[in-house]
Amino acid sequence: MLLKSLREAVLDANLELVRKGLVLYTFGNASGVDRAQGLVVIKPSGVDYDKLRPEDMVVTDLHGKIVEGTLRPSSDLDTHTLLYREFAEIGAVVHTHSEFATSFAQAGLAIPPLGTTHADYFHGPVPVTAPLSDAAIQGDYVHETGLAIVAKFRSSGLDPMAVPACLVAGHAPFAWGRTANEAAHNAVVLEAVARMAYNTLTLRADAASAAGVSQALLDRHYLRKHGKDATYGQEKQ
Amino acid sequence: MLLKSLREAVLDANLELVRKGLVLYTFGNASGVDRAQGLVVIKPSGVDYDKLRPEDMVVTDLHGKIVEGTLRPSSDLDTHTLLYREFAEIGAVVHTHSEFATSFAQAGLAIPPLGTTHADYFHGPVPVTAPLSDAAIQGDYVHETGLAIVAKFRSSGLDPMAVPACLVAGHAPFAWGRTANEAAHNAVVLEAVARMAYNTLTLRADAASAAGVSQALLDRHYLRKHGKDATYGQEKQ
Amino acid sequence: MLLKSLREAVLDANLELVRKGLVLYTFGNASGVDRAQGLVVIKPSGVDYDKLRPEDMVVTDLHGKIVEGTLRPSSDLDTHTLLYREFAEIGAVVHTHSEFATSFAQAGLAIPPLGTTHADYFHGPVPVTAPLSDAAIQGDYVHETGLAIVAKFRSSGLDPMAVPACLVAGHAPFAWGRTANEAAHNAVVLEAVARMAYNTLTLRADAASAAGVSQALLDRHYLRKHGKDATYGQEKQ
């Protein structure tokens, strides 16, 4: 069996997506590349996560030709292989439909860098591709999805190692990294960052009326839990 | 030990609030009344839920005088006893700071009856009290909280058995029922109803632009999972 | 006992709704049909999910007449049987009050196809019925609920196999499929799709101000975790 340790790493990256709540049923897929051998290891399509074993992973070349494996590879294979061909430094790719990153993709909005959690991982906005044309959708669709990601990075002068994720408009996020573990980690953090960006943007829009409770109520509740006249809880011995 | 089975029922109601995610730390309390004996059983104040035993419950009369128990009763006792005195048909009271019901209380908004889930339990809006005056807050505050609930029901002609909950403005919900189990159940459903009302109201305000993806993308994705040319997943045997 | 394997499949579909967090207490119900025998298997009304056994399922004919079973069937039975009579290809029906699909139903809004997750399962918007008239509500209400669904599909020229779900205005969703497992799966995905549609619509409305942090902060945080001068974590061996 080829690439035993990469198979294990790719399987574990797939399972990390499950452990962190990023996938429902069989949505989502992770792959890894062996640059020396020019081989890609990817999750098979539509197999339950709790049944996946390293030997179920599918091995293909960098153009998606199956080299080892009896199962059909993930239907998103051609996006993964294009990213490996175009982004020379990446070692693994993860695709999910995680809730908040997908919501930004559906809204056609990049995720702006609103805080340091974002800045710890993404050195600028997480971009969103242009919508795919009808011709692209009706043509070699999965390949075209990869082209849209690459076009976005090239046209914006983005370094895929400094911004290791992209939202596909109307679809969902792809994330990547040097290793399968790092790609999954980046996908998990992307979802957390998207969630907080959602909260921040909706809060900014709606926070005009921030009038609080009365000073009397503030005093009453604070003082019944704090200070010498506190009455909450049991007497301290 | 007085009222063994009521103690057990009140303890289980308190624990149901924990099981359903309505309480954080020691927030929240449940009580029950024995109408024949004129006695109330209530959770002690500030004791960890995982350490509570039936014998820790505090027994008081209908005016809050302790009849049995060495622990200090819940700091909200006087609201509970007032509700028992004023609402003759109720057998148990539950108070929580559950997230969405509390958010409506903080916003000073009643929960409107937006769907059948609400209608299955509450025969009209779940009302919100008037804000307490500074004098009421600085006076017999916990008693005044009960008075605000009763005033709301009396002035609006509401039947506490048909609408078994009330939001206290700037504070949080109280719910009740014929039994401790029913009161906790009503508090749990109130939170679910509040959560869906929140979603419904924010959705109505924001749903103006519902333009979807292109027909080409809709076709491509639907048809790769359905029909004779589907390519997702493994070949069916 | 009639229809042993269908009973088991219907029970498992009911339990899948619990496993995926779509039901609270006894809300929700699933049924399946045996077309050859003209018999429907449905969950009994108001029985705790953790006590349900295959033999508790109720068997009725296609007009809801009980053929086998001692328990009262789900109160939504007449909606299920009408759907079986009108939609010839469906084999199972699921009804839930899942949070986000119900929120769209309460808002009276169809779920627009905002992304490929939606398109993978629903070949167009998930429609919402017209509100039921007072006469329909006061009449044969559960049957009328089914009529409202069928009317929506007929008047809009929708294929129930291409759009396997409908929201009932002011109420909640129904979903269906060829098998009990597929119907439950569709209900679970419907909830995920509704959740992301909610996020997308509220985000579009509120995302006007997307100003991010300063470039200095972006640099500082990114560079303390990445590159040769990174200081986060332990020294790599």
Place this chain on the structure above:
Amino acid sequence: MLLKSLREAVLDANLELVRKGLVLYTFGNASGVDRAQGLVVIKPSGVDYDKLRPEDMVVTDLHGKIVEGTLRPSSDLDTHTLLYREFAEIGAVVHTHSEFATSFAQAGLAIPPLGTTHADYFHGPVPVTAPLSDAAIQGDYVHETGLAIVAKFRSSGLDPMAVPACLVAGHAPFAWGRTANEAAHNAVVLEAVARMAYNTLTLRADAASAAGVSQALLDRHYLRKHGKDATYGQEKQ
């Protein structure tokens, strides 16, 4: 080994943040101070929570000089030590990127006191610092973060014991307390308070249209579950 019981308390405070869902991966850190000895105990940087042991904690003096320990301390150490030097009554500091408190920090908004849950813990708004200047970010950044917190408290005349938390603009919250347990508890409650404040503010902005279901539907659903003609569930024995 120095400060055994403080090490255990600090470790437990770190783990409480994990138990309550406030941290993802290795985000977040807690420390405690021994005032008599002038020593600080803090979590090491970037070590998995499930591998942390009391002996992994790092001991420094009040200016961050390592006194005991082989691991690198949390990268936020200089903020912790500054807070200990400036706020004489605090005994522990906690830093997280918890979702909703961080969202307020990212929005640059203080958390207003919207209800009694807030008032039970924070005697006024939870403030947000001014954004750090580029010079501060490019200078002694972690120290400057602490200065921004202290500046906010000094300029607003706030008592750090009455408002035991602060949001750092564009970053995330810091919370503190007399003990490590109390600091973690305050951080957990801060997140709950932030979550409800988010809901309250967005609800206030969006709740204009609260029209409910028809009276007929309200009656139908309420009465099928309540009263003498109820038909839901099984016959009561």
